Amino acid sequence: MALYPTPGNLPVLIHLTYPNGSTANSYHSLSAILYAYDPVTGQEELISSAKLSHPLVLNFSQYGITLSNASDYEFGxxxxxxTMVSGIYLVKVPGIYGFDEFVSGIYVVPYIVPGIATEPLTVAPHQNFTLVVFAETLGSPNITVSFLRDGIAYFNTTVNSVETSAGQFYVKEMSLPDIPPGYYTVVAKASYNFSNYTAGGIGITQIYVAPSPLDVTINNLQETELQNSTLVINASIAYQNGTPVRFGTFSAIVIPSYLQGSFDSLAVSNAVPLQYQNGSWVGYFNLPSGGNSNGLGLSPYGLAGSWQIYVSGVAYQGYPVSLKSSLNYNSLNVIPQPYATFVLLPYVLTPTFNGTTGIISIS
Known part of the structure; x- marks a missing residue:
């Protein structure tokens, strides 16, 4: 999306085509209409109009662009x-299908990073998550974020910038207070005062706020496991009142502890679905073997050590699992905290020729 961070003249170059892609030349005078767009309400406000013409030559010296045969274009x-360097604008031509969109002032995009992502994206009160706001502009604007539902702001916060070796980021680890459950529009607004004007911007995203999180307990987990064996994950998932969860979508994620910082890249390849069986959610994870090729490319001793088990998902009404996470403000990595750990031994379980099992020690 185009960004115009300062006041000035906004050129409009329009190429009209038929549905088959061929150029459509209008023999009537056309005008372009400029609207201010509010992403929160979806309303458009008429700002101004500009008459379009057929120039023979277009010279955009500022961008190093010259069009010598520009009769196929409409220009204005x-x-x-x-007073207009603040927000999202639309350009339309009456009677013509389509529009163009640009940002004047500050380009703002908020997004929420929970401990583990679910679909739909869900958080619960008092459950920590990371709020990130992307703001492209000149200078370092002030950022405020509101959680809106039915036009009412139930929670407001400010997001400060964090300076890293990769640049400036607006990020905050936070949690919500007790607010009514439901879908919320998360509205981020940016503002920066220059010497002769004030630039602004707005961006939105959405989040579902559940009434409360789910409690998860990993049961019957052995302290040690063998490579090339099957790890049985037995999880009790319950609502806050202790009632077991019987319906939902849940997965278990199993990774080496030293790769906790790479959780995002391993959360798909190292995940298994959980199924509800006799009051518990059960899944089966095939532990890798250093004696064969494995996704981590490690030897038996490289695989050995502490491993972690996570559970992600939501009940059918949208209640998410309660998973704590922390934001590393130096690396900006979001690190979730596991529900359980075990030790993977440097020994490989291998079948013998008679169909029984035995243990071969790797030395």
Whole structure:
């Protein structure tokens, strides 16, 4: 999306085509209409219009672009004064299908990073998550974020910038207070005062706030496991009142502890689905073997050590699992905390020729 961070003249270049892609030349005078767009309400406000013409030559010296045969294009311009450097705008041509969109002032995109992502994206009160706001502009704007439902702001917060070796980021580890459950529009607004004008911007995302999180307990987990064996994951998942969860979508994720910082890249390849069986959610994870090729490319001794078990998912009403996470402000990695750990031994379980099992020690 185009960004115009300062006041000035806004050129509009329009190429009209038929559905088959061929150029459509209009023999009537056309105008472009500029609207201000509110992403929260979806409303459009008429700002101004500009008459379009057929120039023979178009010279955009600022961008190093020259069009010598520009008769296939319609051209015009809008004045972008100091009061308009704030928000999202649409350009339309009456009677013509389609529109163009641009941002004036500050380009703002908020997004939420929970401990483990679910579908739909869900958080619960008092459950920590990471709030990130992308803001592209000149300078370092002030960022405020509101959680709106039915036009009411139930929670407001500010997000400060964090300076890293990769640049400036707006990020905050936080949790929500007790607010009514339901879908919320998360509205991020940015503002920065220059010497002769104030730039602004707005961006939105959505999140479902559940009434409360789910409690998870890993049962009957052995302290040690063998490579090339099957890890049985037996999880009790319950609502806050102790009632077992019988319906939902849940997965278990099993990774080496030293790769906790790479959780995001391993959360798909090292995940197994859980199924509800006799009051518990059960899954089976095939532990890798250093004696054969494995996804981590490690030897038996490289695989050996502490491993972690995570559980992600939501009940059918949208209640998410209660998984704690922490934000590393130096690396900006979000590190979830496991539900359980075990030790993978440097020994490989291998079948013998008679169909029984035995243990071969790797030395």
């Amino acid at each position: 311009s809008f004045p972008l004064n100091s």
